[in-house]
Amino acid sequence: MQDVQALPDDRELALDQVGVSGLRHPIVVLDRAAEKQRTVADISMSVSLPREQKGTHMSRFVEALAEHHGEVTMRTLPKILRDLRERLDADSAHIEVRFPYFLERAAPVSGARALMDYECAFIGELEGERDDFVLRVRVPVTSLCPCSKAISDYGAHNQRGYVSISVRTGSDSRGEPALVWIEELVELAERCASAPVYPLLKRPDERHVTMQAYDNPVFVEDMVRNAARVLRDDPRVVWFEVHAENHESIHNHSAFARVSWGG
Incomplete structure:
Protein backbone atom coordinates (compact mmCIF):
# COMPACT_ATOMS: atom_id res chain seq x y z
CA MET A 1 0.00 0.00 0.00
CA GLN A 2 1.43 3.37 -1.01
CA ASP A 3 2.69 5.57 1.85
CA VAL A 4 2.05 9.04 0.39
CA GLN A 5 3.23 11.08 3.37
CA ALA A 6 6.63 9.35 3.18
CA LEU A 7 7.21 10.65 -0.35
CA PRO A 8 9.87 13.35 -0.89
CA ASP A 9 8.91 17.02 -1.16
CA ASP A 10 10.75 19.47 -3.45
CA ARG A 11 9.48 22.81 -2.08
CA GLU A 12 12.43 23.08 0.33
CA LEU A 13 10.35 24.31 3.27
CA ALA A 14 10.82 22.75 6.68
CA LEU A 15 7.83 22.96 9.04
CA ASP A 16 8.12 24.03 12.68
CA GLN A 17 5.21 21.93 13.87
CA VAL A 18 2.89 19.31 12.42
CA GLY A 19 0.71 17.01 14.46
CA VAL A 20 -2.67 16.44 16.07
CA SER A 21 -4.81 18.70 18.25
CA GLY A 22 -8.15 18.42 20.00
CA LEU A 23 -7.36 14.85 21.04
CA ARG A 24 -9.49 14.01 24.08
CA HIS A 25 -8.03 11.26 26.21
CA PRO A 26 -8.39 10.03 29.79
CA ILE A 27 -5.25 10.72 31.81
CA VAL A 28 -3.91 10.11 35.29
CA VAL A 29 -2.16 12.98 37.10
CA LEU A 30 -0.47 13.27 40.48
CA ASP A 31 -2.76 14.29 43.35
CA ARG A 32 -1.17 15.53 46.60
CA ALA A 33 -3.92 14.08 48.80
CA ALA A 34 -4.98 10.96 46.89
CA GLU A 35 -1.68 10.23 45.07
CA LYS A 36 -3.40 10.01 41.67
CA GLN A 37 -6.42 11.61 40.02
CA ARG A 38 -8.20 10.53 36.85
CA THR A 39 -9.44 13.24 34.51
CA VAL A 40 -9.95 13.89 30.78
CA ALA A 41 -7.51 16.02 28.82
CA ASP A 42 -7.50 17.94 25.56
CA ILE A 43 -4.13 17.14 24.02
CA SER A 44 -2.04 18.66 21.23
CA MET A 45 1.11 16.87 20.01
CA SER A 46 3.46 17.87 17.23
CA VAL A 47 6.92 17.37 15.76
CA SER A 48 9.09 19.29 13.35
CA LEU A 49 9.10 18.16 9.72
CA PRO A 50 12.23 18.31 7.54
CA ARG A 51 12.00 20.09 4.21
CA GLU A 52 12.54 16.91 2.17
CA GLN A 53 9.63 15.03 3.78
CA LYS A 54 6.07 15.45 2.46
CA GLY A 55 4.16 14.59 5.63
CA THR A 56 4.25 12.97 9.05
CA HIS A 57 2.53 9.83 10.32
CA MET A 58 -0.43 11.11 12.35
CA SER A 59 -1.39 7.73 13.81
CA ARG A 60 1.93 7.48 15.62
CA PHE A 61 1.03 10.36 17.92
CA VAL A 62 -1.93 8.44 19.29
CA GLU A 63 0.13 5.27 19.53
CA ALA A 64 2.76 7.03 21.63
CA LEU A 65 0.15 8.35 24.06
CA ALA A 66 -1.58 4.97 24.31
CA GLU A 67 1.66 3.21 25.19
CA HIS A 68 2.08 5.44 28.24
CA HIS A 69 -1.41 4.45 29.44
CA GLY A 70 -2.48 8.09 29.80
CA GLU A 71 -0.22 8.72 32.79
CA VAL A 72 0.79 12.33 32.25
CA THR A 73 2.90 14.27 34.74
CA MET A 74 5.86 16.63 34.56
CA ARG A 75 8.00 13.52 35.04
CA THR A 76 6.44 11.38 32.30
CA LEU A 77 6.34 14.13 29.67
CA PRO A 78 10.07 13.73 28.82
CA LYS A 79 9.50 10.05 28.02
CA ILE A 80 6.48 10.82 25.83
CA LEU A 81 8.40 13.51 23.95
CA ARG A 82 11.41 11.27 23.35
CA ASP A 83 9.07 8.55 22.14
CA LEU A 84 7.38 10.97 19.71
CA ARG A 85 10.68 12.18 18.33
CA GLU A 86 12.00 8.65 17.80
CA ARG A 87 8.78 7.30 16.26
CA LEU A 88 8.56 10.18 13.81
CA ASP A 89 12.30 10.66 13.23
CA ALA A 90 12.02 14.37 14.06
CA ASP A 91 14.43 16.96 15.44
CA SER A 92 11.92 18.37 17.94
CA ALA A 93 8.65 17.39 19.62
CA HIS A 94 5.99 19.37 21.48
CA ILE A 95 3.02 18.45 23.67
CA GLU A 96 0.35 20.46 25.48
CA VAL A 97 -2.05 18.67 27.82
CA ARG A 98 -4.98 20.77 29.09
CA PHE A 99 -7.26 19.29 31.73
CA PRO A 100 -9.62 20.07 34.62
CA TYR A 101 -8.22 19.21 38.04
CA PHE A 102 -10.65 18.71 40.91
CA LEU A 103 -10.17 19.55 44.58
CA GLU A 104 -12.65 19.05 47.39
CA ARG A 105 -13.14 22.40 49.10
CA ALA A 106 -14.74 23.10 52.46
CA ALA A 107 -16.77 26.27 53.05
CA PRO A 108 -15.04 28.53 55.61
CA VAL A 109 -17.75 28.52 58.32
CA SER A 110 -20.26 25.73 57.71
CA GLY A 111 -17.65 23.30 56.44
CA ALA A 112 -19.96 22.27 53.59
CA ARG A 113 -17.87 20.34 51.07
CA ALA A 114 -18.03 20.17 47.28
CA LEU A 115 -15.71 19.70 44.32
CA MET A 116 -14.07 22.67 42.61
CA ASP A 117 -12.42 22.42 39.20
CA TYR A 118 -9.29 24.26 38.07
CA GLU A 119 -7.97 24.67 34.52
CA CYS A 120 -4.49 23.17 34.29
CA ALA A 121 -1.94 22.40 31.59
CA PHE A 122 1.33 20.54 31.15
CA ILE A 123 3.44 21.93 28.31
CA GLY A 124 6.57 20.15 27.12
CA GLU A 125 9.09 20.58 24.32
CA LEU A 126 12.15 18.58 23.31
CA GLU A 127 14.67 19.98 20.82
CA GLY A 128 18.05 18.36 20.43
CA GLU A 129 19.28 17.66 23.95
CA ARG A 130 17.29 20.57 25.41
CA ASP A 131 13.97 19.85 27.06
CA ASP A 132 11.51 22.30 28.54
CA PHE A 133 8.51 21.68 30.79
CA VAL A 134 5.95 24.13 32.16
CA LEU A 135 3.03 23.67 34.55
CA ARG A 136 0.17 26.17 34.23
CA VAL A 137 -2.78 26.59 36.62
CA ARG A 138 -5.69 29.05 36.28
CA VAL A 139 -7.44 29.84 39.57
CA PRO A 140 -10.70 31.79 40.06
CA VAL A 141 -10.52 34.33 42.87
CA THR A 142 -12.43 37.25 44.38
CA SER A 143 -10.87 40.70 44.36
CA LEU A 144 -12.06 43.90 46.00
CA CYS A 145 -10.86 47.28 44.76
CA PRO A 146 -8.71 49.23 47.27
CA CYS A 147 -9.55 52.55 45.60
CA SER A 148 -13.29 51.89 45.72
CA LYS A 149 -13.06 51.00 49.40
CA ALA A 150 -11.01 54.11 50.20
CA ILE A 151 -13.39 56.59 48.57
CA SER A 152 -16.75 55.04 49.45
CA ASP A 153 -18.83 55.73 52.57
CA TYR A 154 -19.77 52.05 52.61
CA GLY A 155 -19.08 49.03 50.45
CA ALA A 156 -16.65 48.62 47.58
CA HIS A 157 -16.87 47.06 44.15
CA ASN A 158 -15.64 43.50 43.94
CA GLN A 159 -15.60 40.88 41.21
CA ARG A 160 -14.45 37.48 40.16
CA GLY A 161 -10.98 37.37 38.72
CA TYR A 162 -8.49 34.76 37.58
CA VAL A 163 -4.88 34.26 38.54
CA SER A 164 -2.88 32.14 36.10
CA ILE A 165 0.49 30.85 37.28
CA SER A 166 2.98 29.12 34.98
CA VAL A 167 6.20 27.65 36.38
CA ARG A 168 9.29 25.99 35.01
CA THR A 169 11.29 24.04 37.57
CA GLY A 170 14.88 22.93 37.81
CA SER A 171 16.02 19.33 38.08
CA ASP A 172 15.98 17.28 41.24
CA SER A 173 18.73 14.91 42.41
CA ARG A 174 17.56 12.27 39.90
CA GLY A 175 17.71 14.68 36.97
CA GLU A 176 13.92 14.89 36.71
CA PRO A 177 11.90 18.13 36.83
CA ALA A 178 11.48 19.22 40.46
CA LEU A 179 7.92 18.60 41.59
CA VAL A 180 5.57 21.52 42.22
CA TRP A 181 2.08 20.41 43.19
CA ILE A 182 -0.96 21.87 41.45
CA GLU A 183 -2.41 22.41 44.92
CA GLU A 184 0.52 24.65 45.84
CA LEU A 185 -0.19 27.02 42.96
CA VAL A 186 -3.92 27.06 43.73
CA GLU A 187 -3.21 27.98 47.35
CA LEU A 188 -0.72 30.67 46.33
CA ALA A 189 -3.15 32.30 43.90
CA GLU A 190 -5.88 32.37 46.55
CA ARG A 191 -3.59 33.88 49.19
CA CYS A 192 -2.74 36.72 46.82
CA ALA A 193 -6.39 37.64 46.20
CA SER A 194 -9.00 39.27 48.42
CA ALA A 195 -10.78 35.97 49.02
CA PRO A 196 -11.07 32.50 47.47
CA VAL A 197 -13.94 31.33 45.28
CA TYR A 198 -15.84 28.32 46.63
CA ASP A 205 -20.08 31.36 54.61
CA GLU A 206 -21.21 34.14 52.28
CA ARG A 207 -20.98 36.61 55.15
CA HIS A 208 -17.47 35.41 55.97
CA VAL A 209 -16.22 35.60 52.37
CA THR A 210 -17.76 39.04 51.83
CA MET A 211 -16.06 40.45 54.92
CA GLN A 212 -12.79 38.67 54.17
CA ALA A 213 -12.67 40.33 50.76
CA TYR A 214 -13.48 43.73 52.29
CA ASP A 215 -10.61 43.32 54.76
CA ASN A 216 -8.14 42.36 52.01
CA PRO A 217 -8.50 44.75 49.06
CA VAL A 218 -6.06 44.18 46.18
CA PHE A 219 -5.42 45.49 42.70
CA VAL A 220 -4.39 43.12 39.91
CA GLU A 221 -0.92 44.62 40.34
CA ASP A 222 -0.89 43.50 43.97
CA MET A 223 -1.91 39.96 43.10
CA VAL A 224 0.85 39.35 40.56
CA ARG A 225 3.51 40.99 42.73
CA ASN A 226 2.51 39.01 45.81
CA ALA A 227 2.64 35.74 43.89
CA ALA A 228 5.88 36.66 42.13
CA ARG A 229 7.65 37.39 45.40
CA VAL A 230 6.85 33.89 46.70
CA LEU A 231 7.79 32.13 43.46
CA ARG A 232 11.05 34.05 43.13
CA ASP A 233 12.16 32.69 46.52
CA ASP A 234 11.21 29.08 45.72
CA PRO A 235 14.43 27.15 44.98
CA ARG A 236 12.55 24.70 42.74
CA VAL A 237 11.39 27.42 40.34
CA VAL A 238 13.73 28.71 37.61
CA TRP A 239 11.11 30.64 35.60
CA PHE A 240 7.56 31.79 36.16
CA GLU A 241 4.82 33.93 34.70
CA VAL A 242 1.89 35.25 36.70
CA HIS A 243 -1.14 36.79 35.00
CA ALA A 244 -4.09 38.25 36.88
CA GLU A 245 -7.32 39.45 35.29
CA ASN A 246 -10.37 41.00 36.93
CA HIS A 247 -13.75 40.91 35.20
CA GLU A 248 -14.64 44.36 36.48
CA SER A 249 -18.12 44.65 37.97
CA ILE A 250 -18.63 48.40 37.40
CA HIS A 251 -16.52 48.98 34.28
CA ASN A 252 -17.09 47.90 30.70
CA HIS A 253 -13.66 46.33 30.53
CA SER A 254 -11.38 43.93 32.37
CA ALA A 255 -8.17 44.85 34.20
CA PHE A 256 -5.03 42.73 34.01
CA ALA A 257 -1.39 42.58 35.07
CA ARG A 258 1.40 40.21 34.13
CA VAL A 259 4.92 39.56 35.38
CA SER A 260 7.57 37.01 34.44
CA TRP A 261 10.98 36.14 35.85
CA GLY A 262 13.87 33.81 35.15
CA GLY A 263 14.83 31.85 32.10
Whole structure:
Protein backbone atom coordinates (compact mmCIF):
# COMPACT_ATOMS: atom_id res chain seq x y z
CA MET A 1 0.00 0.00 0.00
CA GLN A 2 1.43 3.37 -1.01
CA ASP A 3 2.69 5.57 1.85
CA VAL A 4 2.05 9.04 0.39
CA GLN A 5 3.23 11.08 3.37
CA ALA A 6 6.63 9.35 3.18
CA LEU A 7 7.21 10.65 -0.35
CA PRO A 8 9.87 13.35 -0.89
CA ASP A 9 8.91 17.02 -1.16
CA ASP A 10 10.75 19.47 -3.45
CA ARG A 11 9.48 22.81 -2.08
CA GLU A 12 12.43 23.08 0.33
CA LEU A 13 10.35 24.31 3.27
CA ALA A 14 10.82 22.75 6.68
CA LEU A 15 7.83 22.96 9.04
CA ASP A 16 8.12 24.03 12.68
CA GLN A 17 5.21 21.93 13.87
CA VAL A 18 2.89 19.31 12.42
CA GLY A 19 0.71 17.01 14.46
CA VAL A 20 -2.67 16.44 16.07
CA SER A 21 -4.81 18.70 18.25
CA GLY A 22 -8.15 18.42 20.00
CA LEU A 23 -7.36 14.85 21.04
CA ARG A 24 -9.49 14.01 24.08
CA HIS A 25 -8.03 11.26 26.21
CA PRO A 26 -8.39 10.03 29.79
CA ILE A 27 -5.25 10.72 31.81
CA VAL A 28 -3.91 10.11 35.29
CA VAL A 29 -2.16 12.98 37.10
CA LEU A 30 -0.47 13.27 40.48
CA ASP A 31 -2.76 14.29 43.35
CA ARG A 32 -1.17 15.53 46.60
CA ALA A 33 -3.92 14.08 48.80
CA ALA A 34 -4.98 10.96 46.89
CA GLU A 35 -1.68 10.23 45.07
CA LYS A 36 -3.40 10.01 41.67
CA GLN A 37 -6.42 11.61 40.02
CA ARG A 38 -8.20 10.53 36.85
CA THR A 39 -9.44 13.24 34.51
CA VAL A 40 -9.95 13.89 30.78
CA ALA A 41 -7.51 16.02 28.82
CA ASP A 42 -7.50 17.94 25.56
CA ILE A 43 -4.13 17.14 24.02
CA SER A 44 -2.04 18.66 21.23
CA MET A 45 1.11 16.87 20.01
CA SER A 46 3.46 17.87 17.23
CA VAL A 47 6.92 17.37 15.76
CA SER A 48 9.09 19.29 13.35
CA LEU A 49 9.10 18.16 9.72
CA PRO A 50 12.23 18.31 7.54
CA ARG A 51 12.00 20.09 4.21
CA GLU A 52 12.54 16.91 2.17
CA GLN A 53 9.63 15.03 3.78
CA LYS A 54 6.07 15.45 2.46
CA GLY A 55 4.16 14.59 5.63
CA THR A 56 4.25 12.97 9.05
CA HIS A 57 2.53 9.83 10.32
CA MET A 58 -0.43 11.11 12.35
CA SER A 59 -1.39 7.73 13.81
CA ARG A 60 1.93 7.48 15.62
CA PHE A 61 1.03 10.36 17.92
CA VAL A 62 -1.93 8.44 19.29
CA GLU A 63 0.13 5.27 19.53
CA ALA A 64 2.76 7.03 21.63
CA LEU A 65 0.15 8.35 24.06
CA ALA A 66 -1.58 4.97 24.31
CA GLU A 67 1.66 3.21 25.19
CA HIS A 68 2.08 5.44 28.24
CA HIS A 69 -1.41 4.45 29.44
CA GLY A 70 -2.48 8.09 29.80
CA GLU A 71 -0.22 8.72 32.79
CA VAL A 72 0.79 12.33 32.25
CA THR A 73 2.90 14.27 34.74
CA MET A 74 5.86 16.63 34.56
CA ARG A 75 8.00 13.52 35.04
CA THR A 76 6.44 11.38 32.30
CA LEU A 77 6.34 14.13 29.67
CA PRO A 78 10.07 13.73 28.82
CA LYS A 79 9.50 10.05 28.02
CA ILE A 80 6.48 10.82 25.83
CA LEU A 81 8.40 13.51 23.95
CA ARG A 82 11.41 11.27 23.35
CA ASP A 83 9.07 8.55 22.14
CA LEU A 84 7.38 10.97 19.71
CA ARG A 85 10.68 12.18 18.33
CA GLU A 86 12.00 8.65 17.80
CA ARG A 87 8.78 7.30 16.26
CA LEU A 88 8.56 10.18 13.81
CA ASP A 89 12.30 10.66 13.23
CA ALA A 90 12.02 14.37 14.06
CA ASP A 91 14.43 16.96 15.44
CA SER A 92 11.92 18.37 17.94
CA ALA A 93 8.65 17.39 19.62
CA HIS A 94 5.99 19.37 21.48
CA ILE A 95 3.02 18.45 23.67
CA GLU A 96 0.35 20.46 25.48
CA VAL A 97 -2.05 18.67 27.82
CA ARG A 98 -4.98 20.77 29.09
CA PHE A 99 -7.26 19.29 31.73
CA PRO A 100 -9.62 20.07 34.62
CA TYR A 101 -8.22 19.21 38.04
CA PHE A 102 -10.65 18.71 40.91
CA LEU A 103 -10.17 19.55 44.58
CA GLU A 104 -12.65 19.05 47.39
CA ARG A 105 -13.14 22.40 49.10
CA ALA A 106 -14.74 23.10 52.46
CA ALA A 107 -16.77 26.27 53.05
CA PRO A 108 -15.04 28.53 55.61
CA VAL A 109 -17.75 28.52 58.32
CA SER A 110 -20.26 25.73 57.71
CA GLY A 111 -17.65 23.30 56.44
CA ALA A 112 -19.96 22.27 53.59
CA ARG A 113 -17.87 20.34 51.07
CA ALA A 114 -18.03 20.17 47.28
CA LEU A 115 -15.71 19.70 44.32
CA MET A 116 -14.07 22.67 42.61
CA ASP A 117 -12.42 22.42 39.20
CA TYR A 118 -9.29 24.26 38.07
CA GLU A 119 -7.97 24.67 34.52
CA CYS A 120 -4.49 23.17 34.29
CA ALA A 121 -1.94 22.40 31.59
CA PHE A 122 1.33 20.54 31.15
CA ILE A 123 3.44 21.93 28.31
CA GLY A 124 6.57 20.15 27.12
CA GLU A 125 9.09 20.58 24.32
CA LEU A 126 12.15 18.58 23.31
CA GLU A 127 14.67 19.98 20.82
CA GLY A 128 18.05 18.36 20.43
CA GLU A 129 19.28 17.66 23.95
CA ARG A 130 17.29 20.57 25.41
CA ASP A 131 13.97 19.85 27.06
CA ASP A 132 11.51 22.30 28.54
CA PHE A 133 8.51 21.68 30.79
CA VAL A 134 5.95 24.13 32.16
CA LEU A 135 3.03 23.67 34.55
CA ARG A 136 0.17 26.17 34.23
CA VAL A 137 -2.78 26.59 36.62
CA ARG A 138 -5.69 29.05 36.28
CA VAL A 139 -7.44 29.84 39.57
CA PRO A 140 -10.70 31.79 40.06
CA VAL A 141 -10.52 34.33 42.87
CA THR A 142 -12.43 37.25 44.38
CA SER A 143 -10.87 40.70 44.36
CA LEU A 144 -12.06 43.90 46.00
CA CYS A 145 -10.86 47.28 44.76
CA PRO A 146 -8.71 49.23 47.27
CA CYS A 147 -9.55 52.55 45.60
CA SER A 148 -13.29 51.89 45.72
CA LYS A 149 -13.06 51.00 49.40
CA ALA A 150 -11.01 54.11 50.20
CA ILE A 151 -13.39 56.59 48.57
CA SER A 152 -16.75 55.04 49.45
CA ASP A 153 -18.83 55.73 52.57
CA TYR A 154 -19.77 52.05 52.61
CA GLY A 155 -19.08 49.03 50.45
CA ALA A 156 -16.65 48.62 47.58
CA HIS A 157 -16.87 47.06 44.15
CA ASN A 158 -15.64 43.50 43.94
CA GLN A 159 -15.60 40.88 41.21
CA ARG A 160 -14.45 37.48 40.16
CA GLY A 161 -10.98 37.37 38.72
CA TYR A 162 -8.49 34.76 37.58
CA VAL A 163 -4.88 34.26 38.54
CA SER A 164 -2.88 32.14 36.10
CA ILE A 165 0.49 30.85 37.28
CA SER A 166 2.98 29.12 34.98
CA VAL A 167 6.20 27.65 36.38
CA ARG A 168 9.29 25.99 35.01
CA THR A 169 11.29 24.04 37.57
CA GLY A 170 14.88 22.93 37.81
CA SER A 171 16.02 19.33 38.08
CA ASP A 172 15.98 17.28 41.24
CA SER A 173 18.73 14.91 42.41
CA ARG A 174 17.56 12.27 39.90
CA GLY A 175 17.71 14.68 36.97
CA GLU A 176 13.92 14.89 36.71
CA PRO A 177 11.90 18.13 36.83
CA ALA A 178 11.48 19.22 40.46
CA LEU A 179 7.92 18.60 41.59
CA VAL A 180 5.57 21.52 42.22
CA TRP A 181 2.08 20.41 43.19
CA ILE A 182 -0.96 21.87 41.45
CA GLU A 183 -2.41 22.41 44.92
CA GLU A 184 0.52 24.65 45.84
CA LEU A 185 -0.19 27.02 42.96
CA VAL A 186 -3.92 27.06 43.73
CA GLU A 187 -3.21 27.98 47.35
CA LEU A 188 -0.72 30.67 46.33
CA ALA A 189 -3.15 32.30 43.90
CA GLU A 190 -5.88 32.37 46.55
CA ARG A 191 -3.59 33.88 49.19
CA CYS A 192 -2.74 36.72 46.82
CA ALA A 193 -6.39 37.64 46.20
CA SER A 194 -9.00 39.27 48.42
CA ALA A 195 -10.78 35.97 49.02
CA PRO A 196 -11.07 32.50 47.47
CA VAL A 197 -13.94 31.33 45.28
CA TYR A 198 -15.84 28.32 46.63
CA PRO A 199 -18.07 25.71 44.97
CA LEU A 200 -20.62 25.72 47.82
CA LEU A 201 -21.48 28.43 50.36
CA LYS A 202 -24.23 28.70 52.97
CA ARG A 203 -25.34 32.07 54.37
CA PRO A 204 -22.75 32.19 57.19
CA ASP A 205 -20.08 31.36 54.61
CA GLU A 206 -21.21 34.14 52.28
CA ARG A 207 -20.98 36.61 55.15
CA HIS A 208 -17.47 35.41 55.97
CA VAL A 209 -16.22 35.60 52.37
CA THR A 210 -17.76 39.04 51.83
CA MET A 211 -16.06 40.45 54.92
CA GLN A 212 -12.79 38.67 54.17
CA ALA A 213 -12.67 40.33 50.76
CA TYR A 214 -13.48 43.73 52.29
CA ASP A 215 -10.61 43.32 54.76
CA ASN A 216 -8.14 42.36 52.01
CA PRO A 217 -8.50 44.75 49.06
CA VAL A 218 -6.06 44.18 46.18
CA PHE A 219 -5.42 45.49 42.70
CA VAL A 220 -4.39 43.12 39.91
CA GLU A 221 -0.92 44.62 40.34
CA ASP A 222 -0.89 43.50 43.97
CA MET A 223 -1.91 39.96 43.10
CA VAL A 224 0.85 39.35 40.56
CA ARG A 225 3.51 40.99 42.73
CA ASN A 226 2.51 39.01 45.81
CA ALA A 227 2.64 35.74 43.89
CA ALA A 228 5.88 36.66 42.13
CA ARG A 229 7.65 37.39 45.40
CA VAL A 230 6.85 33.89 46.70
CA LEU A 231 7.79 32.13 43.46
CA ARG A 232 11.05 34.05 43.13
CA ASP A 233 12.16 32.69 46.52
CA ASP A 234 11.21 29.08 45.72
CA PRO A 235 14.43 27.15 44.98
CA ARG A 236 12.55 24.70 42.74
CA VAL A 237 11.39 27.42 40.34
CA VAL A 238 13.73 28.71 37.61
CA TRP A 239 11.11 30.64 35.60
CA PHE A 240 7.56 31.79 36.16
CA GLU A 241 4.82 33.93 34.70
CA VAL A 242 1.89 35.25 36.70
CA HIS A 243 -1.14 36.79 35.00
CA ALA A 244 -4.09 38.25 36.88
CA GLU A 245 -7.32 39.45 35.29
CA ASN A 246 -10.37 41.00 36.93
CA HIS A 247 -13.75 40.91 35.20
CA GLU A 248 -14.64 44.36 36.48
CA SER A 249 -18.12 44.65 37.97
CA ILE A 250 -18.63 48.40 37.40
CA HIS A 251 -16.52 48.98 34.28
CA ASN A 252 -17.09 47.90 30.70
CA HIS A 253 -13.66 46.33 30.53
CA SER A 254 -11.38 43.93 32.37
CA ALA A 255 -8.17 44.85 34.20
CA PHE A 256 -5.03 42.73 34.01
CA ALA A 257 -1.39 42.58 35.07
CA ARG A 258 1.40 40.21 34.13
CA VAL A 259 4.92 39.56 35.38
CA SER A 260 7.57 37.01 34.44
CA TRP A 261 10.98 36.14 35.85
CA GLY A 262 13.87 33.81 35.15
CA GLY A 263 14.83 31.85 32.10
